[in-house]
Amino acid sequence: MLWLCLRFPRLALDALQTAAPAGDTRPCAVIDGPMPSRHIVLADAAAQAAGVRAGQPLASAQALCPRLRTLARDRAAEQQSLQALATLAWRYSAELCVHAPDSILLEVGASLKLFGGWPALQRRLRSELAHSGFACQFAAAPTASAAQVLACTHGDIAVTTMPALHSALTALPIAHSGLDDKTIDALQGMGLRRLGDLFRLPRAQLGRRLGAALLARLDRLRGLLASDCARWQPPACFHRRIEFDSEVTSTTALAFVLQRLIRELALFLLARDGGVQRFELVIGHARDARTRIDVGLLAPQRDAASLFELARARLERCALPAPALSLALHADDLPPLVPAHQDLFEAHARSLLDWPALAERLRARLGDDALHGLTCHADHRPARAWQRSAPVLDTRTEPPRNSRSDPSTGATSFTSAPRPFWLLQRPLALRQAPQRILAGPERIESGWWDGHDQRRDYYIVELRSGQRAWAFVEAGTRAPWTLHGWFA
Amino acid sequence: MFNAVPATCLEPVDAASASWPAAPTSGATNPAHARDVMSRNEAALTDLLRHPGIWRRRSAPAATIATQPSGHAALDTLLPGGGWPQGALCELLVEHDGLGECSLLLPTLAALTQARRRVVLVAPPFIAYAPALAAAGIDLRQLVQLDATGNDTHWSIEQCLRSGCCGAVLGWLPRTDYRELRRLQLAAETGGTLGFVFRPLAAADSASPSALRLRIGTVQGEPRLELLKCRGRVGGMVGMRLRA
Structure with missing residues (x-):
């Protein structure tokens, strides 16, 4: 096993500075404590050069560095x-645990082979951490x-x-061995200075005098006892919010921030090996007003480029009611991702973009309802003999339809009489009398039970003009003619 | 001796004759040499004419193009390759609704959907009536309708054509221009998709980059189909009756 401890000595300062990068370059320090006895917790390099040290009272620090x-x-x-x-x-x-207040422990022995050895892993992790802006x-x-x-x-x-x-x-001094202060005092009182002195003492007597906790601690240091830190698991949902220094009025500027958020989301999803099906963008305005944009996908995805494209299309469709002060991304629904598998013997290998991706792109620009399928509905009334339906996403897995009378697909037509290609949204009065009647009458009489008789x-x-139309007259009459469809 | 001349020789004659070892210095005066030059030029020309982009009226039939049978025997004989050109835009210029212009495509759409290829209808002007489509043999599960307006119609048609995951894309464009159609034609070529665009007959006079343009109008109350433009077509009939 090889444990790696990542310690962030400047966490208190970096956490504040990466959240809100400031423009000014004055020496900077983090302070803490109740009002009368404020003291320095951490000072940056410029402040340290001026003599500001951790633990100093605020007044002394300000005297040293105005x-x-x-x-x-x-x-x-x-x-x-x-x-x-x-x-x-x-x-x-x-295998990772977060060790408060400023360390992360991870077992990298099992990962060395994957990342090409310790030097390569260390270099890669270092460059990523340097990019995140935290000293480590x-x-x-x-x-x-x-x-x-x-x-x-x-x-x-x-x-x-x-x-x-x-x-x-x-060779390690006992004072820095991570034992509690009381034990350290007791050991130093006995004249013990280094851990080596402690290892040489008889175990049973040491345990009786200073407690089993000390023995366990020493055993863990030497690897005689397994580590007891709790394994860390990544959170089950993603929430990230970025605040702006100034008011943002254009969605184009928001798109840059959105890209950063989506990139973080994609990394998060990659680490979880999951996808996202639904997420929400919240634009914050002054006085706690918010604009919410819901982005729903037909299937889980995690590709940063396509997620960004979809989210940007929705963002650009939305008109900002007021200048934006922050942008947040909330993703709670993170189902496992099942990557689309391709057929080995796919006949149409030319497909540049698969249908789900195309459908998402179209939905993002045109709206969720713009894309739909058509089905037949068992009703004699022509206007009710069809219905909109949700588009079928992937039909490759379904068996081919054997007969046209399969009722589950709604593909069956209710009648064998010819029907027009076009049906008018609402029937129109036919301005001219028909020149020729080709077929009919076909009496359609239905709906007395639901009030649409x-x-x-x-x-x-x-x-x-040579056009073929589907027209009707009220039952039993010869006029007036009403147009209901075209045999186009 | 002629075999020694490279067939792809296209460099200037003077430079070539300078490097000719047996050629006398005053090449033009020697009749044997003039014959040489002529034969080499002819070889170069033959080679040039073998280029796939060049087609001569008297030579062998034009290169075959991928097509999708239209399902109408009369129409298949009109169209080069025996069907709708694959990966190209077909324009249907329609005088009125109800002349049978959409039914023209039904056999193709039925064949495509039954082969489990997706068919997209973009911004149809009326309700595409599902019972009629089902009766024509179209697998409705493979049919998708897109509601779009204005510029989104062009964009949607282009996206569907370009993606290559649709068998056919049908779009209704009451207003469009050369530039937009050019984009659609290129998208259809990229995706290898059948693209059908319905436009009013008034657009027949304007130029268009589409590979195929059909005029669907009436002659003495009889619906007729005429080929206005057809890539790769050689003579023959240009019109047919729409209804048997």
Whole structure:
């Protein structure tokens, strides 16, 4: 096993700065504590050069560096950043635990082969973390506890073998071994300075005097006992919100932010090996007003480019009622993704874009209802003999239709009499009398039970212009003629 | 001796004769050499004429094009290759509704849907009546209707044609122009899809990039179909009656 401890020594500062990157370059420090005794938690390089140190009272720091910009500590933001970093690190190992307040531990021994060895993995993870804007220290050791302790004392270090770890631990001061303060005081009172001194003592007596917790801790450091940290799992839903420095009035500008959000979502989905079927964009305005855009997909997806294209199409269709101050993306419905499989013997291999992707693209621009199928409906009244239906997404898996009278598909026609290709939305008065009657009458009399009673005699007629029409007269009469369809 | 001349020789004659070892310096005065040059030019010309983009009236029939049978024997004989050209745009210029212009396509659509290829109707002017379509043998599960207006109609037709996952795309475009049609024609070529566009007859006079243009109108109250333009067609009849 090889445990990697990622320690973020500047988490308090980075969490505040990456959330809201500021333009000014003054020295900066994070402060904490109740009002009368405020003190510095962390100072950036410029402030440290001016003499500002952690633990200093705020007044002293301001005396040393009058231009000091102070930020109040935000522990919630720190934890949120740590969770985001854990999501990023989760792609490198499934065995991961978040160690508050500022470390993430992950077992990379099992991932080395996949990522091409320790140097390659480290380089890749480092570049990703550098991109995220958080300063990070890497410490690797065969046990989790040792990796964490070494990260605190040594910073960047890689101890890969057990003997090397043992000698490193032997030389480690007890004060930095991660034991609780009371035990450290007791041990130092006994004249013990280094962990090596502790390892040499008889185990049973040490346990009786200082408790089993100390023994367990020592065993975990040396790898005699398995690590006890709780495994971290990525959250089940994705929520991300980006606030703007200034008011945004155009959807084009929002699209840039949207692209960033979608990219994060795609990474998140990739790490979870899931897809997204429905997500919501929330545009925040002044006075807590919000505009919601719901993006629904026909099938789960996780490709960043296509998700962005779909979401942007919906965003551009929406008119902003007021300038936007923030954009949030909420995705709660994250079903497992089943990648579309292609038929090995597919006859039509030219397909550049598969039908689900095309349907999504069309729906995103034209609206959800614009795309529909047509079915027959068992009713004698012509206007009710058809229905809109949801389009069938993938018919490759369905068996071919054997007979036309399959009632489940609605493909059956209710009558064998000829029907026109076009049916008019509503019947129109026929302006000229038909020149010739080709067929008819076909009496259609139905609907007395639902209040839409119809008694009509339908004819196929030819007009003077050569057009063939489907027209009707009220049952039993010869006029007036009403046009209901075209034999186009 | 003629065999020694490369068939693809297209360089200027002077330069070639300069490198000719046996040729005398005053080449033009030697009749044997003049014959040489002429035969080489002829070879070059034959080679040029073998280019697939060039077709000569008297030579063998034009290169075969992929087609989809229209289901009407009379129409298949009119169209080169015996059917609707695959991967091209067909324009149907219709005088009135109800002349049988849509029924013309029904056998093709039925064949496509039964082969489980998708057919998309974009912005039809009336309700495409499902019982009639089912009676013509169309598998309604493969039929999709798209409601679009204005510029979205062009965009939708283009997307469907370009994607290559549709068997045929039928669009109704009361207003369009050369540029838009050119886009649709290119999209149909990219996707290898059958594209049908219905336009009013008034558009028959304007230029169009479509591979096939059909005029559907009436002559003395009798609906007739006429070929206005047809890529790859050689002589013969240009019209037929629509209704038997």
